[in-house]
Amino acid sequence: MPAERLLEAAVSLFAQHGFDAVSTGAVATAAGLTQSMVHYHFGTKEKLWKAAVEHLMHARGNMFSLNMEDLRDVDDLSRLKVMLRRFISANAADPDLTRILIHEGMNDSPRLKWLAKRYMVRGYATFNAAIESATKSGVIRRLPARDVTNIIVGACVLTFTLSRLLNEVYGELPTSAEAVSSLSDTLLEVLFKGLEAKSRP
Amino acid sequence: MPAERLLEAAVSLFAQHGFDAVSTGAVATAAGLTQSMVHYHFGTKEKLWKAAVEHLMHARGNMFSLNMEDLRDVDDLSRLKVMLRRFISANAADPDLTRILIHEGMNDSPRLKWLAKRYMVRGYATFNAAIESATKSGVIRRLPARDVTNIIVGACVLTFTLSRLLNEVYGELPTSAEAVSSLSDTLLEVLFKGLEAKSRP
Numbered sequence: 067m068p069a070e071r072l073l074e075a076a077v078s079l080f081a082q083h084g085f086d087a088v089s090t091g092a093v094a095t096a097a098g099l100t101q102s103m104v105h106y107h108f109g110t111k112e113k114l115w116k117a118a119v120e121h122l123m124h125a126r127g128n129m130f131s132l133n134m135e136d137l138r139d140v141d142d143l144s145r146l147k148v149m150l151r152r153f154i155s156a157n158a159a160d161p162d163l164t165r166i167l168i169h170e171g172m173n174d175s176p177r178l179k180w181l182a183k184r185y186m187v188r189g190y191a192t193f194n195a196a197i198e199s200a201t202k203s204g205v206i207r208r209l210p211a212r213d214v215t216n217i218i219v220g221a222c223v224l225t226f227t228l229s230r231l232l233n234e235v236y237g238e239l240p241t242s243a244e245a246v247s248s249l250s251d252t253l254l255e256v257l258f259k260g261l262e263a264k265s266r267p
Numbered sequence: 268m269p270a271e272r273l274l275e276a277a278v279s280l281f282a283q284h285g286f287d288a289v290s291t292g293a294v295a296t297a298a299g300l301t302q303s304m305v306h307y308h309f310g311t312k313e314k315l316w317k318a319a320v321e322h323l324m325h326a327r328g329n330m331f332s333l334n335m336e337d338l339r340d341v342d343d344l345s346r347l348k349v350m351l352r353r354f355i356s357a358n359a360a361d362p363d364l365t366r367i368l369i370h371e372g373m374n375d376s377p378r379l380k381w382l383a384k385r386y387m388v389r390g391y392a393t394f395n396a397a398i399e400s401a402t403k404s405g406v407i408r409r410l411p412a413r414d415v416t417n418i419i420v421g422a423c424v425l426t427f428t429l430s431r432l433l434n435e436v437y438g439e440l441p442t443s444a445e446a447v448s449s450l451s452d453t454l455l456e457v458l459f460k461g462l463e464a465k466s467r468p
Contacts (some may be wrong), residue, residue: 082373087288171431172283182435190436203426207460213453218457221418221424227425234383235391236413238429252414259374259455 067108076118081162084169085177100221115177122163123185126156134140142200147258149196152252154222158246161226163172168227206258221253270308272298277319282363284368286316286378314380323364324386327357344403348459351398352451355423359447364425369428391416407459422454 075096079088090104090111137145157164167186170178192217200206218243225240226233233239240249276297280289291312292307309315338346358365366385371379394416401407426433426441434440441450 083285083288089282107397133402164370165373167432168428171429172366174431178431179435182432186432187436207456209453209456213450214457216426216433216441216450217422217457218456220421220423222421224421224425224428225417227369228372230375230379231368231383231387232417234380235388235452238419248411249414249417252410253418255408256415256418259460 068099068103068139070121070126072099072107072114073118073121074102076114076167077122077162080115080169082119085111085175086174090114094183096111116180119181119185122166124158124258125162126163141205142196142203143258146196146200146206147254149193150218150222150254153218154246154250154253157223157239161223161229164223164227193218198242204260218257221257225249269300269304271307271322272306273315274319274322277315278323278363278367281319281370282366282407285373286312286376289382304368313378317381319385320367320382320400323361323367327361327364342406343397343404344406344459345409347397347401348426348455350394351419351423351455351458354419355447355451356452358424358427359442362424362430365424386400419458422458426450 072093073239076088076093079096088111091101092100093114094104106116108117131196137148140148167181176198190212194211197206197211197214201208227239229240239245273294277289277294277353280294280297289312292302294306295302302338305315309318338349341349368379368382371382391413395412398407398412398415402412430441440446
C-alpha cells in the first residue's frame with residue numbers, strides 16, 4: 067500500500083530530522099514513490115505530518131494503551147507495574163514518538179499544541195490517574211503524582227531515545243531483549259520499593 | 268566578545284535544529300555578526316560545533332562535575348543525593364546538552380562518537396562509580412549499576428527536554444524554582460526509599 071509506505075517513511079524522517087528539515091520529496095524518495103503521490107494521498111506536508119503521527123500513535127495504541135482494558139480485574143499496584151513494563155517495551159521497540167515530541171518541543175510549534183491536545187494530555191492523565199488510584203488504595207505512598215509521572219516517563223523513555231549514544235559508551239545497544247528486561251526489572255525494584263507503602267510491623 | 272557570542276548562538280541553534288540544518292551564516296546572524304567572523308574565529312562548521320559543545324560542557328562543569336570535589340568528606344549515600352540534586356538543577360537550567368545529544372544520536376554521526384569519547388563515557392562512569400561505591404558501603408541495595416544510572420539520568424533529564432510539551436499539557440513549565448525543587452524532593456524520596464538498604468530492626 068503506497069499510503070502506508072509513505073506514512074512509515076514520513077515517521078522515520080520526521081523523527082530523525084524534524085518537520086522543517088524534511089520535504090515531501092524526501093519522503094517520496096525514501097518510500098520509493100513520487101512526490102505527486104504524497105500530494106495525492108495527503109495534500110500538504112502539514113497533513114502528511116499529522117497522518118504520520120496518527121499512524122504512529124495507532125501502532126502504539128495497539129501495543130500499549132488499548133491493552134489496559136484486559137487488566138480491569140487486577141489490583142492497582144499490579145496494574146501500575148504491568149503498565150510500566152508495557153511502556154518500557156513500547157519505547158524500546160519504537161523511540162520515534164519521543165523523537166518527534168522532542169523535535170516539536172524545541173520551539174513553540176503549532177504541531178506541539180496539536181500533539182498535546184490530541185494525545186499527550188490524555189497520556190499524562192492516564193499515568194497520573196493510575197498513580198492517584200494506587201495512592202488512594204493505600205498501596206503506594208502519598209507523593210505528588212505529576213512528579214512521579216515525570217520520573218517514570220523519563221526513566222522509561224530516555225534510555226531508548228539515547229540508544230546510539232549508549233551504544234558508543236558501553237559498546238552495546240540498550241534495546242536487546244535482555245537489556246530491556248534488565249532495565250524493567252531494575253526500574254520496578256527501584257521504583258516500587260520506594261513507592262510501596264511500608265506495611266506496619 | 269564576538270567569539271563568545273558566536274558560541275552561545277551556535278549552542279542554541281545546534282540544540283534546536285541539529286548540525287545539518289544550521290549554517291554558519293545562520294549562527295552569525297543570530298549573534299549579530301558576519302559569516303566571515305565565524306570562519307575567522309572557528310574555521311569550519313564542524314569546528315564551530317565542537318567549540319560550541321566544549322563551551323557548553325565547560326559551563327556545565329563549573330555548575331556540576333567540578334563541584335564534587337567539595338564533597339570528599341561526605342558519606343557515599345549523601346554524596347549521591349547531592350549529585351542528583353545538582354544534576355537536576357543543571358538540566359533544568361540548561362537542557363541544550365541533552366538536545367544536542369539527542370540530535371546527534373538520531374544517526375550514526377562522527378560527532379556522536381566524539382561526544383561519547385570526550386565527555387559521555389566519563390559522565391556515565393561517574394554515575395556508575397558513585398552507585399557502585401554506595402553499594403559496596405552497603406548503603407544501597409545491590410542492583411545493576413548501569414540500569415540504575417539510566418533510570419536516574421532519564422528521571423533527571425527528560426522532564427526538562429520536554430518542558431514545552433509539559434507546559435502545553437499542564438499549563439505551567441517544569442523549570443520554575445518551585446517545580447524543580449518539588450521534582451528533586453520526589454525523586455529522592457522515590458529513588459532512595461527504594462535504593463537504601465533496609466536497616467534490620
